[in-house]
Every structure is written in structure tokens, then in C-alpha cells.
Amino acid sequence: MNDIPLSILIGVLVLLLLLSAFFSGSETALMTLNRYRLKHLVKQKHRGATKAHQLLKRPDRLIGLILLGNNFVNILASSIATVIAIRVGGDEAIPAATAILTILVLIFAEVTPKTLAALRPEKLAFISSWVYAPLLKVFYPIVWIVNTISNVLLRIIGVNPKKAKIDSLDKDELKSIVSDTDHLLPARYQNMLLSILDLESASVEDIMTQRKEIIGIDLEDSVEDIIEQLRNSPHTRLPVYKKNIDRVIGFLHIRSVLAQINHTEFDKQSITDSLSKPFFIPASTSIHKQMQIFKTEKLRIGLVVDEYGDVQGLVTLDDLLQEIVGELVAEEPDIKMQKDGSYLVDASVTVRELNRVTHWDLPTEGPKTLNGLIIEYMETIPEPGTSIKLHGQIVEIIQRDENTVKFVRFHPEIETP
Template sequence: MGISVLTAVAEASAYLYTVPIVGIELSKTGVTAIGILMILFLIVGSGFFSSSEIAMFSLGTHRIDPMVEQGLRGAKAIKSLKEDPHRLLVTILVGNNMVNITMSSISTTIVGFYFDPGTAVLVSSFGITSLVLIFGETAPKSYAVDNTELHARRVAPVLQFVEKLLWPLITLFHYVTQFVNKLTGGGPAIESSYLSRSEIREMIQTGEREGVLDEEERQMLQRTLRFNRTIAKEVMTPRLDMDAISADSSVEEAIAECVHSGHTRLPVYEGGLDNVIGVVNIRDLVRDAQYGGTDDVELQDLIEPTLHVPESKNVDDLLTEMRSERLHMVIVIDEFGTTEGLVTMEDLTEEIVGEILEGEEEHPIEFVNDDTVTVKGEVNIEEVNEALSIDLPEGEEFETIAGFIFNRAGRLVEEGESIEYEGIQIRVEQVENTRIMKARITRPEEGATLESEAEGGDDDHESDTNDA
């Protein structure tokens, strides 16, 4: 049907060169020359619209405002067009299709002067397709990819003019396509200018594979992405591991406690840990005790105020608040006001840069081999999942490996006990009192997993056979 229509067009157009135009009867050669010039002009138009699509939609929204602030030419036009990306896309597609269809019609007319209708259709189709593919698509789009920002600034004012020139047609298709999208359940993905977190993670992993990022850089970037989804409870030093000083202690006793614990700052409490009244710094203790020039220095005089924050507080907000208040330590409380633990500036820093180890301190995750690690009980499950590329679940009741083990066991566990989750073996290596201090985690080998699945399938088949 399509070829017969084009054939009819070719037959009818064969007589165009005898029709007077503005009082001048054009020859076949004259019509051909004009047609070739028009085709060249339309190929440029096709390249313009194709490259515009790549340039405008490859340019991230975060890069537009800086261009506007710098006063770069075309930046305001880009911002105006990108405010309605769906309409921008319709503008480009309408312009591109008008150019390509017109080009095809003109080429069919010209070729029809020299060939029979059927041959004219084939020659025109293959010829125009080749020209458009090379000069209207591939080359312009390649240029736009390499010069996204510059080309976007060049084409944006022209696209604004095209949008005004074809306003009725563009408006019609704009609303028609929106209606069709609603009927078909299409989403407004074109309007989501920013990258999602999953896309950024994939870019980071690709960067590591391509050698652009090393492993440490990748881990730091991934921790940064995870930072604003972390809460104080996940990074705090738990109550059981807290060292603290009674408000009734002397300065000398406080210094001894700081030295014994290995910390430069310790919380001070009255009556018990649920009533922390502040923090003392060993620097202040030593300075006033040894060089203060007085013998009646009391601990109460050296206590600095601190914050009490809920365990659900976002660490991104907490870091901002601690920097604003110039605090190095805050106390974490639960919904009942009971002290759950403490968070230091070092804890927050480690969430981004990784563990900062001192002296003989062990790394929280130690690789035994490629498939096995030993981890401290307080290590976050997400870190273990990332280290071993596994998928242990995280729940509201627990965030750590110790919490996961207790949740799966449903009771206190003893040293040497093992549990299994989807082929992942977890063995409790060290227990102190009721606390899990260390566990060994082994992920299943890929070959073993496939073999077990195959055996499971064979068993099911045998079972079905026996049942039959």
C-alpha cells in the first residue's frame, strides 16, 4: 500500500517541471537543481534536530544553573526549554519528522524524472535513508555527545524559535501524547532530569571496572551515598561499650579513667548513665590540675555541655548540628529517654572515609579468603553485604550482624554455634557474657549454588516420578 501511494506521487510529480512557477516554466534540470539544494538544506535540518535531542537531554540539570550564573549565551534558553522536557521532546520530534518526510517527498519527485515509478521509489528510499543515517543522525549525534554543553547553548535559541513557529502543531501533539501516555500507562521518565541513586552506584562500579576509580575511591563514594540514609543508632558506640566518669569523681580519678580507656573525651554522669550531664576533655583536666596554679579544681568546673539526640536522628543532620555547636561527642537516647550510646565526630567521619584504626585495634571486617570474613558483632549488615556481595536482610529490630544472629536464633547463642541463611554460613566465633563479639561469615561458592539448585531440581523430578 505504501509503495503504491509513493508510485502515484512519483507519476504525478513527473509533470511538475512543465508547470509555470512565478511566471517561469522550469525545465527538468532546473527542478532537479532546486530539489537537490532543498534536500541538502533539509539534511542540515535533520542533523540539527537529531543533535539537539542528544545535546539537550544529555545535559544534566545540575549543569544549567552554573551556566546561567556565568551569563553564557544560550544558557537561559536551555533553562527555559528544560523546564518542560516533554514539550521540548515533542518540538524536536515534530521538527525532525517534518524535515525527513519533506526530504523523502522531494527526492521521490526528482528521481521520478529519470526512472519508472517503482524504481524511483526504491532509489529514493535507499538514497535518502543512507544520507539521513550518515549526515542527519550518526555524525551530528556524535558531535553532540562530544560537545554537549557548547552545542546545547547553540541550538537552544533556534529551538525556541521553532517552538513558537510551530506552536499550534506542537501544542496539539504535546497534549495528544500525554493523553496516549495515560492510556498506555507510560511514565513521565523524560521529566526526571536527575540521576537516581542506583544509577549513580552503577556509574561508580563502571568507573572501577574501567580503571577510572580504584577500590578505595569506589568504597568512599558508596559510603557517601549511604551517609544521609544512616541514623545515629547505626553509628553509635553502644551503652555497654561506653566509658564514663561519675560527677562525684576527682580530677585525678577522671584523668586516670581517660588514660585507662584510651579516650581523650568521656561523658560525665550523675547517678547513672541515664543522666549524662556533659563531657570532659583530658586536655582540660591535665591543664587545670597540673598547670592551673590552684589546688581546689573540681571536676564540675571542667564539664562541657553536650547534646542528647534520638537514636533515629539522621547522621547527615547530626553532623551539621555538631559542627554548628562545635561538639565532638553527643549522647544517643531512645524513646524513653534512656541512654543508648554515644556518637563522636570520629564515628561520623568513619562512615565516609572508613575505619580509622589506632594501635593494635583490629579491623572490623577481616578477610580469611575470598569467600569468608570474620566480623565484629557491631558491624552493620550493609557493610558485610557490600564486602561479600551477599544479601543479608536488614530489619527494624536490628542493624548489626549480632542483631541478625539473635533474630534468626530467637535466643541467646553460645560460642561455636552456626546458623544458615540462603546458603550463607554464619558461625559465632566469640561471645562475652551475652554479647556476640565476633562471627565468621562464609558465602556459598557459585558452582556449589548452581549444583545444589540442579540437585534440588533432580530431587523434585524424582519425587514427581515416584508419585506418578
């Protein structure tokens, strides 16, 4: 190299630094590509994205090629820098040249290109994929040897590269992605998507109308009382039973008897003749599965029963749909936000509904209603005026009756200075 002009050596050194920057930046760009956007671009037949996607199918080969090139140019740059140092200042200049080259590589061939690639990965990744595709074919034997040795070492420590799962998301990760789309989706659509993702993990027991709140027709009542109930009912379908809801005999669509209730011959037999068969739902049935059952059976209402066949509650198709579209169609009369930031809550509300409205994270694995959650926590029915910290939330008991909590107030958390 003594015959090569110093200017050419410096020019080659600069070129090698640029190549090192290319290898470093393209590695970061390709590895930080959004895999789901990449797949979308591949479907759109973007040629650069298609090349990058093919390379990323075997990331071990791609990384092997990039590191092979990067290490080669860095070692060659170090050798040339040593030659330049000796020719300029003798052996004493070698430590200074090493320090200068380290700083140049760090700034211009590592930090800067990698930062740029991390911020704008697509452009560099798609361009570099056109370079790496033919290079991989040329240097495949060397890359294969390097990867084979590397894979053997990985297997020794219990890692099988061929079985590694790439681009897989679990439900919680997908929910995090949806939650981070504030700039793309309105909050109500975000809530709908998150509700859909929760359908499989929630059961009908989480959203049902509780047994004591079921409104139905008791055939033991007088005909006059039944007619009055039919005229004033806010619901179009009602369960019909004798004495208690466990003795249900069917469901009545009020529209089928409205025309008859003004006739003198209208009696209880007219009601029983208009009933549809009762439909029972195991309490553990998932919301997602129950929606499919309602669709298949062409039903809109069912009674939720426990393992002993006792009625626990009632679920309608509207309840299931509300789990998805919630805020778009449903009012929240049981959860009222006050001017001071507190919430006045009917304790019969389900924990899932409370979490959905307030964006809290109260546990849903145990009791299904707020009343049940408070009683389980206190192990008694607390008196009005009692305040507790319920899973991080400050709760004041406002009203109770003999066996349940009726109303509570959630106070905003006091910020300590």
C-alpha cells in the first residue's frame, strides 16, 4: 500500500465509512419495519415491500449477510486507517488514528444512520432490499456456513430458530395497539373494537339482568293487573311464569296480545296461547358464542341458569349488542358523573359496565355486580356513610337495604403535593 497515494487511501476510507453507515442503517430499517404495514404494501404489489418481505422471511440469513458486509468494511477501514497513520506520523500516530476512527464510525456509521433508519425505516429498507437480494445469492455459501454455526450454538442453549414465532400477537397486545390509535379512530370506535376483543373472555353472566331485576308476568296475578302491566311495559318481550321466575313457562311478545287486551274475552289462556318456548342459557356461555346461538336459533331473549337449573338472570340480543356498541346507543343512568368529578353509582350495575364507562380496571373474575364486589371485600353489608378503598378506588356507601348495597359514590383520588 506504500505506492498508493494518500488521497486515494483517504477516499477509500470515506467510502468504507459510507458503506458501514449503509449496512448499519439498513439493518435497523429492515428490523424495525412495521410487519403489518409491510404485509399491506405487499398486497398492494409494492415492489420494494415485496423484496423486503421475502428477505425478512429468513431474518437469520439477512442478518448474517448484513453483519458479514458491515464487519468486513469496518475491519478494512481500520487497516487503511492504520496505514494512513503510519505514513503521516509513524507508529506513534496509530493510537490517535484508532481513537479518531472509533469516533467517526460511532457518529457517522452507527448512531446517525441507525437513528435516521429508526425514524424513517420504510424508505431505506425498501431501497436496501434491492441491494441485499442479489448479494444474498452471491454470498449465500458464506452466509449459510455462518448461520449453520450460529444455529448450532443457539440449539445448544435451547433455542430453535426455525420454530421461532414471528409477527404473532396475543389479545392483550392487539388491545394495546387499538388503544394507541387515538389519532386514527374516535374514542367510541376504539371502545367498540376493544369490546369485540373482550367478547370471548366475557360470559353472559357478566352482562345479564340480575334475577331480582327481571320484569315478567306472573300468571298468579289478576287479569286486570296483567293487562295494566302489558299496557305500561317498557319491554316488548317478557317472561311469563307462575309464582316465581324458576317456574317460567314461556316468553310473551307483547305485540301479539295488544290487540286482544281490550276484548272482554281476554284471559290468561289468551296469554299462554301466545307464548314462545322458554330458552335457557348456561351462565358460563361466552358472549361471542351466545350471539351465534341467538343468530342460529333466531331468538332475541333467554334466561340464564346456573349448574342447578335455577334462574340467575335474563339476557337479550340488545344486551349483547350493547357490549359492542355501548356508548353509541345506550344511556348510562346507573353511573352518573358529578360536577366534583365523583361518580354516583347504582350498586346493581355490573362490574364490566362500570369498567367500560369509567375506564377503571376493577376485577371481573369474581362477583359480577358492584354490590357483590363490595360485600365480598367487606365480608358484610356496610352501613351508609362507610368509606373504603376498593381496589384502588375510594368508595362511600350512600344507601343500602336489608341485604344489598343500593347506591355508592366513587370519590376522585386526592393528589398529594
